[in-house]
Amino acid sequence: MKTVASSLRKKNKEESNIDLTPMLDVVFILLIFFVVTASFVKESTLNVQGQDPNNNPPPPSLDDPQNVLIQINSRNQVFFNQERIDISAVRPRVASARAENPSASIVIQPSPDSTANALVIIMNSSREAGATDISVIEGN
Numbered sequence: 001m002k003t004v005a006s007s008l009r010k011k012n013k014e015e016s017n018i019d020l021t022p023m024l025d026v027v028f029i030l031l032i033f034f035v036v037t038a039s040f041v042k043e044s045t046l047n048v049q050g051q052d053p054n055n056n057p058p059p060p061s062l063d064d065p066q067n068v069l070i071q072i073n074s075r076n077q078v079f080f081n082q083e084r085i086d087i088s089a090v091r092p093r094v095a096s097a098r099a100e101n102p103s104a105s106i107v108i109q110p111s112p113d114s115t116a117n118a119l120v121i122i123m124n125s126s127r128e129a130g131a132t133d134i135s136v137i138e139g140n
Helices: 002-015 021-037 087-100 114-129
Strands: 069-072 078-080 083-085 106-112 134-136
Touching: 002 087, 021 083, 069 114, 083 087, 083 106, 087 114, 114 134
Parallel strands: 069 106, 106 134
Antiparallel strands: 069 078, 078 083
């Protein structure tokens, strides 16, 4: 009787062991598959430059290009070099300014109370007009 009981215990111990190696192989193969087939999104960044803490403007130089200043007030009205324009006129204005001075950069100064939508529309219009150097500075 003891031999039958001891042989049953040995069988139960042998049956309870599960080999996990094939499962780990499958998991690693799936991991490699998902890493290889995954598409990674490259995020674009905004060129945001802070103001000088002393609020000193840089000294003017003849070699420096004339920047284009686009301001947005709290009512989302757009001012192009101190002249009020419609937001739909930003693209042609930037294109003509870049035709006169291709190395000029675009400086956008939104009011803290303006909407982000107006800023995005102006940035997209400036990019469509060929501007590559666009900076956003803190508004008053």
